[in-house]
Amino acid sequence: MQFSGVTGEWNNSFKTNVMSVIEIQQLTKTYRETLVPVHAVNGIDLKFEKGEFTAIVGPSGCGKTTLLNLMGGIDRPTSGQILVEKVDITQLTASQLVDFRLYNIGFIFQSFNLIPVLTVEENVGFVMELQHRQREEITARIQYLLTAMGIAEKTKLRPKYLSGGQQQRVAVARALAAKPKFILADEPTANLDSKSTNTLLNLMASLNEKEQVTFIFSTHDQRVMDKARRIITLEDGKVISDTSVKHSHAEAQN
Amino acid sequence: MQQLIILAWRNLWRNRRRTLITLASVFMAVVLAIAIRSLQKGAYSNMIGNAVRFSTGYLQVQAKGYWEDKSINNSFTADTSLDQTLQAEPNISLAVPRLESFALASSGLHTKGVAIIGIDPVQENQLNSLEEKVAKGKYFHRGGGQGLLIGDGLANYLRLQLGDTLVLMGQGYHGSTAAAQYPIQGIFHFPLDQLNNSLVYLALPDAQAFFAAPGRLTSVSLMLDDPAAMEATARSLQRALDSTRVVLQWPVMNKSLVQEIQGDNAGGIIMLGILYLVVAFGVFGTILMMTMERKKEFAVMIAIGMHRIKLTAIVMLETVLIGLMGIVAGCVLILPVLLYLYQHPLALTGSTAQIYQEFGLEPIMPVSVDPAIFFYQGITVLAIALVSTLYPLWYINRFRIPEALKQ
Numbered sequence: 001m002q003f004s005g006v007t008g009e010w011n012n013s014f015k016t017n018v019m020s021v022i023e024i025q026q027l028t029k030t031y032r033e034t035l036v037p038v039h040a041v042n043g044i045d046l047k048f049e050k051g052e053f054t055a056i057v058g059p060s061g062c063g064k065t066t067l068l069n070l071m072g073g074i075d076r077p078t079s080g081q082i083l084v085e086k087v088d089i090t091q092l093t094a095s096q097l098v099d100f101r102l103y104n105i106g107f108i109f110q111s112f113n114l115i116p117v118l119t120v121e122e123n124v125g126f127v128m129e130l131q132h133r134q135r136e137e138i139t140a141r142i143q144y145l146l147t148a149m150g151i152a153e154k155t156k157l158r159p160k161y162l163s164g165g166q167q168q169r170v171a172v173a174r175a176l177a178a179k180p181k182f183i184l185a186d187e188p189t190a191n192l193d194s195k196s197t198n199t200l201l202n203l204m205a206s207l208n209e210k211e212q213v214t215f216i217f218s219t220h221d222q223r224v225m226d227k228a229r230r231i232i233t234l235e236d237g238k239v240i241s242d243t244s245v246k247h248s249h250a251e252a253q254n
Numbered sequence: 255m256q257q258l259i260i261l262a263w264r265n266l267w268r269n270r271r272r273t274l275i276t277l278a279s280v281f282m283a284v285v286l287a288i289a290i291r292s293l294q295k296g297a298y299s300n301m302i303g304n305a306v307r308f309s310t311g312y313l314q315v316q317a318k319g320y321w322e323d324k325s326i327n328n329s330f331t332a333d334t335s336l337d338q339t340l341q342a343e344p345n346i347s348l349a350v351p352r353l354e355s356f357a358l359a360s361s362g363l364h365t366k367g368v369a370i371i372g373i374d375p376v377q378e379n380q381l382n383s384l385e386e387k388v389a390k391g392k393y394f395h396r397g398g399g400q401g402l403l404i405g406d407g408l409a410n411y412l413r414l415q416l417g418d419t420l421v422l423m424g425q426g427y428h429g430s431t432a433a434a435q436y437p438i439q440g441i442f443h444f445p446l447d448q449l450n451n452s453l454v455y456l457a458l459p460d461a462q463a464f465f466a467a468p469g470r471l472t473s474v475s476l477m478l479d480d481p482a483a484m485e486a487t488a489r490s491l492q493r494a495l496d497s498t499r500v501v502l503q504w505p506v507m508n509k510s511l512v513q514e515i516q517g518d519n520a521g522g523i524i525m526l527g528i529l530y531l532v533v534a535f536g537v538f539g540t541i542l543m544m545t546m547e548r549k550k551e552f553a554v555m556i557a558i559g560m561h562r563i564k565l566t567a568i569v570m571l572e573t574v575l576i577g578l579m580g581i582v583a584g585c586v587l588i589l590p591v592l593l594y595l596y597q598h599p600l601a602l603t604g605s606t607a608q609i610y611q612e613f614g615l616e617p618i619m620p621v622s623v624d625p626a627i628f629f630y631q632g633i634t635v636l637a638i639a640l641v642s643t644l645y646p647l648w649y650i651n652r653f654r655i656p657e658a659l660k661q
Contacts, residue, residue, distance in 0.1 A: 066656075074557050074655040095561065102559025109659070113554040117264035129257050130559050174558070 021182050021214050022048040022071060027080035029066050029237075040066040041077070042237035048182065051212045053205060055219050055228035063237040064218035068184045071216070072105050073097040084181070102130055106175030106213070108185035112167040114159040120146065120170050121155040127178045145173040149203055165196025169203065176207055182214035189221045201227045258564060262571035265544065272540060273576065279536040280580025280635060283529055285588050287631040290529075292592050294522045295622035296599075298515050302504070304616060307382040308449060310507045311350060311475025312484050313491065315340075318500050320472060321507070326355045326427050329470040330499060339494045340474070345487040348477040350377045353461045353470060357424030357432060359404075359454060361412040368408065368454045370422065372461020381477060384442065384455070391416045391440030398459030401439030407450035409441050416441060422454070427467035434464050445616045530638050538642035541573055545646040552650060553658030566647050570640065577639040581632040589628070595621045 029041040040063045048054065056064050069075035071082060073089050074097075081088045084104065092100055101107075106127075114123045121142045128138045146152045149169040151162075159167050168188060175183050185204075189197040205227055208215050217224055225231055233241040266273050306312050317330035332351060340349045353372035358365055375394035379385045384403075385393040394400055402420060404412075414420060419435050426432035436456070444450055462468050476491075478484060484503055492501045505512045545552075552565050600619040602610055607617035 069656050069659075072557065074553075074659075098556065098559060098561050101557060107554075107557050109554065113550070113659075115261075115551060115555070117261060117268060122260075126257075127558055178559075 021050050021052075021084065022046075023081075023083040023086075024071070025081040025083070027067075027070060027082065028078045029063075029070060029075065030078045039237045041070065044080075044234075044237070044239055046232065046239065046242070048214055048216060050181075050214055051208065052214045052216070052230055053208050053228055054215065054230040054232060055217045055225050056232045056234060057219060057225060058234035058240075060220075062234040064234055065186055066237075067234070068186050068216070068218050072107060072184045073100055102127065103178070104181045106178070106180040106183040108168070108171050108175045108183060108188045110187040110190045112159070112164070112171045112191070114167055114170055114174070116159055119156050119158055120151065120162070123159065123170055124173045124177050126174060131178055133178075141177055142173075145176060146170075148207065149173050150199075163196070165192050165199065168192060168196070168200055172200065172204060172207075176211065176213065179211065180213065182216060185215065185217045185219075187219055187221075188217060189219065189224055194223070197221065197223050258568050258571060262568045262575060265548075265568070266572055266575055269544075272543070276536055276540040276576055277580050277583070279533055280577055280639065281584045281587075283533040284581050284584025284631060284635050286529055287526055287635065288584065288588050288592070288627055290522055290525060291627045291631060292588075292621045292623065293619065294519065295624060295627060296596075296620040298519070299622055300616060300618070300620040301511060301515065304446070305508050305511050306475075306477070306504050308444070308446070310502075310504045311381070312478045312481055312504050313346075313476040313488055314502045314507060315474040315476070315491070315495065315499055316472065316502060318498050321500070321502060324354075324472075326353075326425070326465050326467060326470075326472065329353065329427065329467055329472045331469055332471045332474070336474070336495075336499075339491070340476070342494070343487060343491055345478050345480055345483050346476050346491075347479045348377060348380055350374065350381045350475040350477070351458060351471045352378075352473050352475065353458060353465065353467065354472045355424060355465055357422045357454075357464075359408065359412065360421045360423065361414050361418065364412045366408065366411060366452075368404075368422075368452055370424070370454050370456060370461060370464070372456045372458040372464075374458050378455075381475065387442040387444055388440040389443045391438065393440060394455070394457045396457075398457055398463060400457045400460060401437040402460075403440040403442050403455040404438055405450035405453050406441050406443045407447055408452065408454070409438070411451065414438055420454070422464065424465070426465040427470065430466040432465050436460070530634065533635060534638045534642045537573065537576065537639045538645070540576070541569065541643050541646045544572065545569060545649060549653060549658045550661040553653070553655045553661075556655055557659070562651050565650050569643060569646055569650060573639050573643045574636070577636045581635055585628055585632065589623075592621050592623050595619075596623045 024044055024046040027041055027044045028039065031038040031040060042063070044067065056067060058064055066075065070077050073082075073092065077090055080090070082090055084100070089097065089100055115126065118126065124142045124145060125138045128141065142155070143152070146155060149172065151166055151169055151173075154162060154166060154170075159170065162170065168191075172188075175185075189200060192200065201223060204215060207213065217228065219225065229245055231241075231243050231245060232239055233243075315336070317328050320328035340346055351374050355370055357368060357370050359368040373384075373394070375396060379393070388403060389406060391403075394403070404414065404420065409415070412420070416438055418438050420438055421435045422433065424432040442450075442455075456464065462470060478487060488501045488503050495501065555565060556562060599621065601607075602617040602619060610617040
């Protein structure tokens with residue numbers, strides 16, 4: 001089985017038969033820039049299923065962001081494997097990794113990271129433009145997502161005219177736009193007030209259910225942990241706990 | 255592609271002031287480079303024009319050996335076959351026969367060595383508008399038995415006026431004595447003092463009679479419709495002529511002018527090089543800054559699925575847009591100025607004009623509006639702008655995304 005950078009598709013049609021979206025095996029990432037090597041990720045084994053809403057938590061420097069970067073293919077591990085639908089992305093070339101991210105992953109960053117020279121709708125449609133989708137499809141998807149995010153009236157504005165909460169909603173819409181297999185969100189609520197955080201989390205939870213997209217967060221935020229259905233705790237680059245949480249519908253809405 | 259162009263265009267105006275300053279530097283470079291080149295090329299063209307009109311023509315047919323030994327003994331007979339050969343060559347617009355030699359010009363107690371040029375009045379006038387230069391008296395008509403034309407410098411030196419007689423003494427064809435006196439029928443004034451002080455014109459039959467060389471010429475100067483095809487015309491003509499005659503090109507006959515142009519051209523290129531260097535650093539600084547300050551943005555774009563090659567294309571497009579805007583603005587501003595100066599060249603006055611005249615040049619500052627100047631300067635500035643993006647482009651292809659995202 002191989003990943004095609006051109007079509008963004010995996011050449012084998014096994015996708016429907018497997019449940020694990022991501023499978024991490026003995027993953028390590030060691031930084032050797034200092035005299036003493038730093039093991040940011042130290043022998044992690046994890047599996048993520050389709051439709052998960054998972055929070056990776058832990059103190060600063062425990063390896064959360066490094067793990068997300070490795071899973072997203074924007075950093076290379078020192079050793080180990082990251083299997084996305086049985087394909088080891090650590091073996092992909094830089095160019096293949098770009099296509100892999102384009103067609104499979106949505107990213108949400110702590111500081112929103114919208115493209116400042118593009119309008120809200122252009123930011124949301126950016127990834128789909130990169131995928132050369134049809135104009136009608138792009139327009140319809142933008143309309144749907146911005147309406148779902150409650151910012152349909154802001155389509156023509158540039159990011160600097162939006163509040164932090166609104167910008168992060170645009171970032172979520174951008175991440176979801178191309179219907180990725182999973183979304184990696186690195187501290188997405190860190191720069192938001194509690195009202196914006198709640199709104200955003202509810203929106204993401206709702207879209208997670210509707211679109212069956214796997215959400216994986218790294219966070220310090222208790223509110224995110226409260227919404228997560230699975231919490232993975234890291235310390236010193238290792239998983240120290242991995243807990244499934246069951247929420248009532250009312251809890252989830254709060 | 256449209257997405258990339260939109261990004262590049264909008265990125266340019268994120269920092270309006272910086273982009274405008276960079277644009278201004280490209281604009282100034284283009285204006286200065288075109289102005290310098292236009293003045294240089296205009297001056298060269300004027301120098302060459304003067305040289306070919308007043309002395310050599312673009313090409314000259316001479317007897318073999320005349321160029322090395324400018325003796326009237328090395329003259330040749332102007333026969334009909336030469337006429338036919340010249341008429342058969344399509345690039346030749348004008349053929350001007352001359353018989354040239356030297357003599358002593360004397361009046362009273364004053365004597366001066368002069369160049370005697372026997373001319374065909376009609377063809378010579380077509381070549382250099384000699385009739386217009388006759389300030390006093392009248393120009394030649396066809397045929398012999400006429401007076402002579404002298405420059406006002408020579409007339410002053412010999413204290414001669416219109417109607418006075420000038421005695422000429424020299425050596426004629428094959429050692430015969432050449433001596434005669436002629437009335438002054440006209441006094442001419444060229445912008446070049448060197449010519450005013452030393453030239454004497456006779457009608458061609460009178461000159462041939464004076465030098466005892468009937469039907470003989472020392473040269474036929476040729477003007478061309480297309481000077482750029484000079485070499486090809488010379489080759490074709492040489493093939494058609496017999497081996498006793500040679501075809502010389504003006505650079506061979508006027509080596510000092512060629513060297514002067516080459517020296518000045520080299521100086522101009524060094525000046526332009528310095529100018530280009532300043533522009534290169536200006537554009538480099540801007541593009542580098544635009545790249546570094548967007549490092550995180552670039553990292554995000556790569557993370558969400560944009561290939562680095564597309565980022566490279568965006569930065570190159572930004573550079574091309576800055577370059578093109580500066581080049582177009584520069585050309586639009588300088589073109590009407592140059593067109594005006596082309597029609598109305600600046601006349602030099604005072605000591606500068608004198609220096610020009612001493613060097614045998616018309617005291618004007620002509621310009622060239624050759625489209626090649628605009629094209630090559632534009633292309634050069636654009637190429638320099640693109641070269642100055644090499645480091646930023648290298649950087650875009652090397653930086654690590656995780657580090658950039660931490661910014």
